[in-house]
Amino acid sequence: MNPILLTPFDISIAASLIILDAVLSIWLKLRLHRQIAIAAARMVVQLVAVGYVLRFIFTLNNPAATLLLVLVMVLVAAREVAARPERRFRDHSNIVIGFVSVGFATFVTSILALTTAIRPQPWFDPHYAIPLAGIILGSVLNSASLSLDSFLGSVRRERQAIEARLSLGESYREAIAPLVREAIRRGLLPIINQMSAAGIVTLPGIMTGQILAGLDPLEAVKYQILLMFLLSGGSGLSALAASYLAAWRLTDDRQRLRLDRLQ
């Protein structure tokens, strides 16, 4: 079976939906229209570029080049995590938190999958390692970003409550615990939604792609199930890391709440 190839015109019709989002943002004063436009433009440029890069890396077939590409992807993801929250740190903590949480979660889950479940020969074969790391990164980025946004937003809102607890002699860890819990929860919601809806409300992207490319549906489903497990693990790890790192950066050796470190 041959895939049906798309023309640029087919794609530009779909692009009008982005305009709808922007109008919505202006109308509801969400202050997101700039971000939507930039994100959409970036998405197109990035995807086209990555198509060429992947072709190149696949022909190189060199582990160092593969690792380098994954690291670049993690770095870009970290920047996204850092940029998303409305509240940010004054220093570079946002990007550090993004890099550590996204990188940690992506490497742990990718390597686990490559060495135990998929087992390509060799396990770092770029045909498998790069797309897998990419899929995991997407989900992990989402979780880390939501968790960080939730934590930094709530910590300012809950300042009175946190400081009341500190004043009564509770430790910073105790005082901040509900916020950390809520931030992790927030980071996990998308993957839970994704898993519950998979196959009924949505046909997951990878599975759809493989079916469109001519693979037997049941084989595609097996891949998708494996991926969902990986994504949920990765989301959990990155939500956890992002929330705890942010909480840790907002305190000091005297267990104060250091909101002065936020913009």
Next chain:
Amino acid sequence: MATALLVKDLRTAFAGPFELELGTGACAAISGPSGSGKSLFLRMIADLDPNEGQVWLNGTERTSIPAPQWRRQTTYVSAESGWWADRVIEHFDVNRRSEVAALAARLGLRPDLLDAPVAQLSTGEKQRLSLVRALLQSPPVLLLDEPTGPLDEESVIKVEALLRERKATGTSILLVTHDPNQAERLGDQRYRMVAGQLQTP
């Protein structure tokens, strides 16, 4: 009178340096315009904001003990009370319910308020309950930031009576108040905060 709280060269970039000596069971009342640094001063003593300098409690310098333990002994009660759970009682030790109710009653608060959602309380009720929360731990030093700000006259009398009782049993109080009469009634020492400096009137 023995010295309970000793503040030496306490400062931030915006306020101080502060010097203060407060005896056991004594009350220092601080008044002054809004934004002059009164709350900041109390928060510095409780070590809630970064600051320089030394604070001693009964001969122990605060950096020699963990911060939570220090704050349990020099408890700051802010002008705007903070709440972290839905119901009032969840902010207290459930095993000490009768003590909570007794203290609340002395401040003119109905016992059924303990089971009410925090969202239903008035500002004055929250203010008094947050004072109860601090009093239950019997800290040797209380740092009170306008404890009677939103209260009616009758409640003010009740709060002051309770504070006087605590003073008699050895609690030292640092009191920020806008009411000069209250400063006179409770304060053994009186200060005025002007632009981050503590002055004796």
